[in-house]
Amino acid sequence: MKLRWTSIAWSMAYLLLLLSLITSVRIIGMLFLIVPVVVLYSTLTLRQFIMHMVPVWLVALIIAGQAGLFLPILGVFFMIPGIVMGRMYKKFTPALRIIIAGGVTTLIELLVLLVAARAILDFSLGAYIRDVIEISVAPMQAMADVNPELNDILTPEYIIGLSNYTLMLIPCALIIASFTMAVITHAVSRPLLESMGYSVPRLKPARDWRLPSSMIWYYLIAVFLEFIASANMTGVLAAVVLNFMPLIHIAFTIQTIGFVFFWANYRKWNSFLPFLLSIVVVLIPPLRIIGILDLAFPLREYITRPKR
Template sequence: MKLRWTTAVWSVIYLLLLLSLLTPFSIVTAFLLVLPVAILFTALNTKSFFMHVVPVWLIALLIDPIYLLFAIYFAVPGIIMGYLYRKRKSAMQVLKYGMAVMLVEMLLLLMISTAFFQLNLSDYVDEIVKMTTAPLSEMGVEGGIGGQFLGTELDTQLIKDQTMRLVPFAMIISSFLMTVVTHALARPTLHSMGLSVPRLKPAREWMLPRSLIWYYLLIFFINIATIDSDNTFMKMIVANATPLLQICFMIQALGFFYYLAHERKWHPIVPLLTAIPIVLFPPAMIIGILDLAFPLRQAFSKNKR
């Protein structure tokens, strides 16, 4: 009985999240829309799952057909993640598949919008950049501090070009964040419903592939080789791969501090606080690079002995 009421509540939450997509709250709720589907698909059998979500889809369709499209779009990764939860796959596998499905959906959506609805991504980005920079111009900051960053049309064009280059990065990060948020909230929720879901390894055990260092070096040399080049494709690869690899090294650095805190018996808040300088001071990622390149953890273990 408790499970029945809980799943009914999640159906209502699912509907409310869908209806929020055309409101200013969508910037937050969009990251939560996969969650109800993943929970319902994990907690219910397939027939019961559709008995819960189909009424939500029908209500959404009656209000506005666009809501049904949103529902289907976010339901696919939710079903995939829920299916993997059912099969008790590892948390990392759930994250990988969930992120991959979301990324594929974004690419398909972009392709369909471009092919059938004449979406021009360049024009769309141009409008966003103009909307973002217009307030500065209206405030008359062209000759002041703001003008140093946004003084000419050339500066605006550079911002637009850089934004266009970073579209793949934005898609990957969005997919990653949606998947992580879904898993972070789904696991304790399902646990409270009496369902066991595998958890991620402790942060102190995080070890990314050492090959990331070679990828970073490759991107570094490609960047040097294409500084004066007109090869926009290679520049786009560099622009997207560099921040992605840097984020990986930041995650590795955070894992190292969690390992160090565990070995030294520090308070759990200490490694969490290190995330602040790691994020705010990007060169701190060098710790993650060193942790991958050299046996730092073994060295600290030996020193402890």
């Protein structure tokens, strides 16, 4: 009976998150929308899971009316990565593989969604981005009478260039968004499932986070390509570099955080201190050089090497 009422409560949470997609907090709702699906799929049989999902979609459609015709579609959309992650939780797959699978599944779905929107609704992502940028710079253009220098900056060529630059970064944005949702889903779902009595795989402790050593070569290649592409930032090579560099910077930031936790554990610092330092690492991007050095040179082995 306890499990039954818990499942109903999670179905209600899923309904509220679905309805949040037609409100001003849709971004927050979207980040957590997979969580109820993972919890329900991990704790129910397939038949029970479907019996919980279908009523939620119908109620969402009824409450939202015509404005919510897309809610069942989004429900199915976010259900798929939830099922993938939930199924892997049941098999006690390593946590990192679960996050990667959830992120890749979400990314593939986003790409399919963009292609379908283009084919069915004639949706142009480039035109949409240009419209958003024009709306964003409109208040600044209105200030041109007060500050004439803005006219020299906010030229039509500048707006077009900014639109093209933003469009080139869409692949990177989709990758970051997909894996952010997967990480948030795991971070929230794991303790919830454990509190319900289910055994769930955990990530390695932060002090053990280490990238493959080959990432150094990828980074050097990316830096070299960035140098070559700097003279032609509109080419395909520039687009590849623009999307790859932010991702590898994030990777080395994670490596730096891992080193911070390793050092704190080695020095037996207060457990709160590495969390505070990790925030500093995120807020000051150049500190990722620590992660690069940690990967390029055996810093951890040097630190723990017995002194003669």
